[in-house]
Amino acid sequence: MSDALDLLLDLPQYANVADDAYAPGLDRMEKLADALGNPHETLRAVHVAGTNGKGSTAAMTAAIATAAGLKTGLHTSPHLTHVTQRMRVNGTPAPADWLGDTLDRHRALIEEVRPSFFELTVALTFRYFAEQNVDLAVIEVGLGGRLDSTNVLHPALSVITHVGLDHTDLLGDTLGAIAREKAGIIKPDTPVLSAVTQNEAQAAIAEVATEQNAPLHCLDDEATWTTHRSGLTGSRFTLTTPARRYDRLSLSLAGPHQQRNAALAVRAAELTILNDTEDDTADAAVRDGLGDVRGHTGFHGRLDVLQEEPLIVVDVGHNPPAIAAALDTVAPGVAERRGTLQVCLNAVRGKQLDATARLLAEQNAVVTPIPINTKRAIPPDEIAERLRVQGVTTNDPRPLADALDAFQRTAAPEDAMLLIGSHKLVDVLPEPFRASDDHD
Numbered sequence: 001m002s003d004a005l006d007l008l009l010d011l012p013q014y015a016n017v018a019d020d021a022y023a024p025g026l027d028r029m030e031k032l033a034d035a036l037g038n039p040h041e042t043l044r045a046v047h048v049a050g051t052n053g054k055g056s057t058a059a060m061t062a063a064i065a066t067a068a069g070l071k072t073g074l075h076t077s078p079h080l081t082h083v084t085q086r087m088r089v090n091g092t093p094a095p096a097d098w099l100g101d102t103l104d105r106h107r108a109l110i111e112e113v114r115p116s117f118f119e120l121t122v123a124l125t126f127r128y129f130a131e132q133n134v135d136l137a138v139i140e141v142g143l144g145g146r147l148d149s150t151n152v153l154h155p156a157l158s159v160i161t162h163v164g165l166d167h168t169d170l171l172g173d174t175l176g177a178i179a180r181e182k183a184g185i186i187k188p189d190t191p192v193l194s195a196v197t198q199n200e201a202q203a204a205i206a207e208v209a210t211e212q213n214a215p216l217h218c219l220d221d222e223a224t225w226t227t228h229r230s231g232l233t234g235s236r237f238t239l240t241t242p243a244r245r246y247d248r249l250s251l252s253l254a255g256p257h258q259q260r261n262a263a264l265a266v267r268a269a270e271l272t273i274l275n276d277t278e279d280d281t282a283d284a285a286v287r288d289g290l291g292d293v294r295g296h297t298g299f300h301g302r303l304d305v306l307q308e309e310p311l312i313v314v315d316v317g318h319n320p321p322a323i324a325a326a327l328d329t330v331a332p333g334v335a336e337r338r339g340t341l342q343v344c345l346n347a348v349r350g351k352q353l354d355a356t357a358r359l360l361a362e363q364n365a366v367v368t369p370i371p372i373n374t375k376r377a378i379p380p381d382e383i384a385e386r387l388r389v390q391g392v393t394t395n396d397p398r399p400l401a402d403a404l405d406a407f408q409r410t411a412a413p414e415d416a417m418l419l420i421g422s423h424k425l426v427d428v429l430p431e432p433f434r435a436s437d438d439h440d
Contacts, residue, residue: 011117028115029149032123035109039130040153047153049141049182050161052322053261057161059299060265062138064289066090066296073129073137074297080426087125091298094128118142122149146184156272158185158192163201176200183208195219195264223263230256243270244279250291254303255329301426306433311416318422320355330418331363339414343367344403346421347383348376357390369397372424401430
């Protein structure tokens with residue numbers, strides 16, 4: 001099995017080599033899918049694109065579906081510790097033996113097509129979900145939308161969470177251009193749900209929806225919510241949609257930004273699986289799903305509390321808006337307790353490190369740069385230098401395990417540590433901080 005897995009892991013991965021692994025276009029994906037029996041054509045799917053929030057929105061949509069009693073597949077990327085985490089059914093990753101056997105059976109096809117790592121994992125996800133006969137597949141876009149490997153889907157609903165200036169070298173350098181790329185997931189006569197707020201991006205999405213004769217639902221026209229409580233343990237809010245009112249929902253994902261993602265997930269569920277459901281049943285599914293997103297989906301890495309005192313939190317945010325959301329959730333409590341906010345940060349090329357540095361400076365964070373094993377990583381010494389230019393207090397770079405050990409030995413109870421910068425940081429978490437998954 002390890003030889004077959006090596007065949008997958010040796011393919012170009014965007015997380016490691018960026019543009020060298022980015023292979024836009026659907027020709028290879030269509031060839032893979034056809035050889036695998038076009039499993040995506042059997043799936044009823046919700047397809048989720050966006051700059052930020054797409055993973056959380058996908059996970060919450062899947063959690064609601066699972067809570068409603070559906071067998072639900074969830075594809076998100078990148079994975080945290082094992083590739084099978086990209087293909088979950090009701091929260092459980094695909095068995096490693098299934099992955100190895102499937103790779104081994106299709107070795108000749110893989111060697112002929114030479115797909116990217118992402119293309120192959122998407123094709124395998126479709127195959128696994130089809131074999132599992134899932135009732136609903138929730139599929140997160142990898143990068144962009146129009147040319148993304150997932151875009152062979154013809155979903156029941158397309159969702160666009162947010163548009164920001166990320167991957168500008170690949171997707172365009174304006175909000176309108178990037179929005180049009182993400183709107184490439186919109187299919188003819190298929191509903192689309194958008195949470196995009198900027199006028200330029202909204203106009204681009206509306207234009208594509210009109211071209212495709214796709215009914216366009218805008219979240220801010222259809223949903224309102226009131227926050228009752230928000231913190232690191234999650235939040236409580238009341239949501240009103242065209243379908244019903246949900247009083248005092250508990251949301252297990254932390255941060256006020258997740259309420260918007262949750263509202264989007266609820267509307268996605270209403271437009272697909274809950275549209276003909278009695279109010280009490282729909283309310284129960286939404287309440288149960290949002291109340292235990294991690295339990296229903298195995299979704300981790302978003303403001304996960306690893307230790308309560310002194311506080312240690314990990315988040316996979318890797319661009320300024322995502323990092324700002326994490327800081328805005330963690331920092332106020334530290335300031336209220338008059339503690340020190342320590343941050344372990346790694347960073348990769350193309351993610352606006354200088355803008356992140358300014359955010360860290362605003363929060364008076366003390367930052368320890370962390371090395372990670374990827375070709376795209378910015379060397380820790382360079383991270384430290386660029387942060388200092390922006391007025392950030394930095395420690396000498398060190399491995400994450402050493403930084404955590406030092407924090408455990410020296411931190412006061414009112415201090416906190418935030419681990420942030422990329423998905424790769426989660427992969428180097430030492431025991432006992434690693435979330436476990438069953439890969440057998």
